[in-house]
Amino acid sequence: MTDFSAFTAPGINALQPYVPGKPIEELERELGLSGTIKLASNENPLGPSPLGREAAAAVMADINLYPDDSGFRLKGRLAERTGLKSDQIVLGAGSSDVIDLVARTFLATGRNAVFSRYSFAMYPIYTTAAGAECRVAEALPADHAEMPYGHDLDAMAALVDENTRVVFIANPNNPTGTWLKRDALRDFLRGLPGETLVVLDEAYTEYVSEPEFPDGLDWLEEFPNLIVTRTFSKIYGLAGLRVGYGLGNADLMGLISRVRHPFNVGLPALAAAEAALDDGDFLRRSRENNDRGLQQLAAGFDALGLAHIPSVGNFITVDLQRNGGEIYQKLLENGVIVRPVANYELPTHLRVTVGRPEENSRFLQVLEQVLAS
Known part of the structure; x- marks a missing residue:
C-alpha cells in the first residue's frame, strides 16, 4: 500500500487538522438527544442579520x-x-x-x-x-x-x-x-x-x-x-x-x-x-445580548468557584482545574456543546460561546451538576 505521507510538503505530516465545534445534528444522532444547545463555535445566538x-x-x-x-x-x-x-x-x-x-x-x-x-x-x-x-x-x-x-x-x-x-x-x-x-x-x-x-x-x-x-x-x-x-x-x-x-x-x-x-x-x-451592513438594530441587540451574557457567565463561574479569563469577545474561557475533555464529554451527554481547548495547550479549560440568557442558564446548571457528580 502506498504511503502517501511520504509525498507531502515539509511539515504537513506533523500538523493536526482544525477541529470545529461539534454540530448539533451529529450529537443528537449519536446520543439520541433533542433540544441540544450549542455554545461552541462563537456563532451569534440571535441568528443571522x-x-x-x-x-x-x-x-x-x-x-x-x-x-x-x-x-x-x-x-x-x-x-x-x-x-x-x-x-x-x-x-x-x-x-x-x-x-x-x-x-x-x-x-x-x-x-x-x-x-x-x-x-x-x-x-x-x-x-x-x-x-x-x-x-x-x-x-x-x-x-x-x-x-x-x-x-x-x-x-x-x-x-x-x-x-x-x-x-x-x-x-x-x-x-x-x-x-x-x-x-x-x-x-x-x-x-x-x-x-x-x-x-x-x-x-x-x-x-x-x-x-x-x-x-x-x-x-x-x-x-x-x-x-x-x-x-x-x-x-x-x-x-x-x-x-x-x-x-x-x-x-x-x-x-x-x-x-x-x-x-x-x-x-x-x-x-x-x-x-x-445596514442592520444597525440587529448589531445593537447582538452587542447588548453579548454584554449581558458575558456578565451572566462570569457571575456563574464565580459562584462555582471557577476562574475565567476576562473576555471582550462573544465567548469566555473557564478554568475547571481538572481535565476539560472529560467535563466536555459529560456536558455533551446532557445536550450541551461547548469547546475543549486542549489543542491550544489549555487542557483544563473550556471555551463557552455567549448564548441567549436561557441557554447560558442551562449551561451553568448542567455544569454545576456535572462538577458535583
Whole structure:
C-alpha cells in the first residue's frame, strides 16, 4: 500500500487538522438527544442579520450564475463605511480565507511568521502549509494582574528577524478573549521593520466597547505594512455563508489578489453581507445580548468557584482545574456543546460561546451538576 505521507510538503505530516465545534445534528444522532444547545463555535445566538437573510433569499433564483468575482458592490459599501478605496479591500470566504491568502502570498521556505501562544489555531497551519517556520512567543502568565494569557508584545518583538515576513495578532484573541490596548499595539507596530507585515485579526471587534481598544483601520495610512482582517461570521450572524475581508495598502491587496481563488465568495454571501451592513438594530441587540451574557457567565463561574479569563469577545474561557475533555464529554451527554481547548495547550479549560440568557442558564446548571457528580 502506498504511503502517501511520504509525498507531502515539509511539515504537513506533523500538523493536526482544525477541529470545529461539534454540530448539533451529529450529537443528537449519536446520543439520541433533542433540544441540544450549542455554545461552541462563537456563532451569534440571535441568528443571522434579518436584512442579510432576506437579501440572500432574494438572489437564490440566480445561483445558477457565478457571482461577481470583483465583489464590486460589497467592496464599494465597505469602502464607504471605512473611508478606504475599493482597491484596498480583498474579499474572502471568511476572514480565515484572507489570512490564508496572506500566508500563501508572503510566506515560503526560509521565511518565518511570529504569533503568540494560545492564539488562533489556523496561524500555524497556514504558516506550515506555506513552507515557513512558526515562531511562537510565550504569552503573558496565567497570574498576570491585568491580562492573563494575553499577548506579550515584547516577547513577540524579540522573535522578529530579517526573515520574518508576517506577524499574526488577534485582537481580541481567540480562544482567550484577551485584548491589546491602543498605545501598546501602536508602539509595537512602530518598532517593526517595514518589510514585516502585520495581520491584525479583528474578527470580534464589533463586540468590543472598551475605550482603550484600538481600531486597526485608523493606522492603515501610518503603517503600510498593516493588514486588518474582519468577518461577517460573528456579530452579523452569517457564519454559514462564509464572507470576510482584508483591508490595507492597495499594492499589498493587489499582490494578495493574485493568489485568490476565483469566485471565492458566493452570490448569497455577497448579497447578505452588503445588506447586513445596514442592520444597525440587529448589531445593537447582538452587542447588548453579548454584554449581558458575558456578565451572566462570569457571575456563574464565580459562584462555582471557577476562574475565567476576562473576555471582550462573544465567548469566555473557564478554568475547571481538572481535565476539560472529560467535563466536555459529560456536558455533551446532557445536550450541551461547548469547546475543549486542549489543542491550544489549555487542557483544563473550556471555551463557552455567549448564548441567549436561557441557554447560558442551562449551561451553568448542567455544569454545576456535572462538577458535583
